Amino acid sequence: MNVSAPVALYIHVPFCLSICPYCDFVVVAGRAARGPANRLEAFLAAIHVELDLRADDLDTTVGSGRAPLSSIYLGGGTPSLLGPSQVCGLLDHVARRFGIARDAEITLEANPGRGDRGDLAGFRAAGVDRLSLGVQSLDPAELRTLGRRHGPADVTDAVAESRAARFRSVNLDLLYDVPGQSLRSWEWTLHAALRLEPDHVSAYALALDDPDAEGATSPLGDRLPLRPGAGAWRRRARPAQDEDRAADQYEMAERRLVAAGLRRYELSNWARRGHESRHNLAYWRCEAVEAVGPGAHAFDGSLTRRWNAARLEPYIASLRPADGALPAPPPGGREPLDPAAGRAEAAILGLRLRTGIDGAALLDPALAAGLEWGIEAGLVEAGRRLRLTSRGRLLASELFVRLLPDAPRAAPRTALHVQGTAA
């Protein structure tokens, strides 16, 4: 396979007003995010340089006449801490160097709180057409547990503002398997979220991995070390999670969201027709995605993944050297996937989608054993397309681990485990 032109661009904006103890994203808070010593302008100057470096690379490897982007996603962090003119400046730059398709999806993540949801009408005027709100819960006690700065009323206000600003699409991110969250309180969150008539809902199980233990936090790693207090919070939170309750919560989400007219198009994502996230579909379909900003991951559409290291200051220093030297790509890494691992990854991502994968995958010696195990265990529906069954959606991680090269062959655990990633 050859390097492809990216269909989408991810821009990581790593600033938040404070840090939630469960957060695994690449985020800085405190003085770096606000006040006279904030690093927003320095970061923006650096990201403009990275946009040029990545576009120069693509001009060389793919050609300057490549197709324009069909999706741009400003994620974080809290990109709504930027001003509309800063967002407009980024989008203008992207349009000049990458091209933006006329009907492109342009998403911005925002927190619902009054202090950090930013100028929604201004973002819309800058060209953003899809808003993704980090709601997580509509239960005040759960929001406090999660360390969130907003309350349920802020969510209502943010959605009303987004409707007044005429965003084409509004997503609400929700979390389940939250410590202290009962089936009943999750039902309330779903009910209250649906009253706001979102176009799209993402519902993920709260993931409390330890990035330090995973070795992802070295100076070239794509994640930051756990912050003080976060480790203790997680140790207290984990015993309050429950896989069986999480499975019930997932099934409840499916029932409620589908009954409200949202169709599940991916394991953890539901949308009204025409409101499926084009950006995330590009990831799940293994299409080429460019990415800039600290901790951002790119894929060239063949078999190479590239990531930027998570730390902000080395990122800025590399792209805007203080000594006047030429800018260099930020620190990070590059990983060629071997073909078998690439096919396994494509199968796993494809199975997350409602459309599933081509049945011919059963003829692939690298995938056949895992898929046949899934069919026998009732997790995969066989046919011209292979799709997860309802049991398969609950036990997806048991299947996915068997599709990886060197997969275990042991019997499945009996406890239900809902496949999810952090929201």
Ligand code: SF4
């Ligand atoms: S969970 Fe969201 S709001 Fe909280 S620190 Fe992480 S990126 Fe910021």
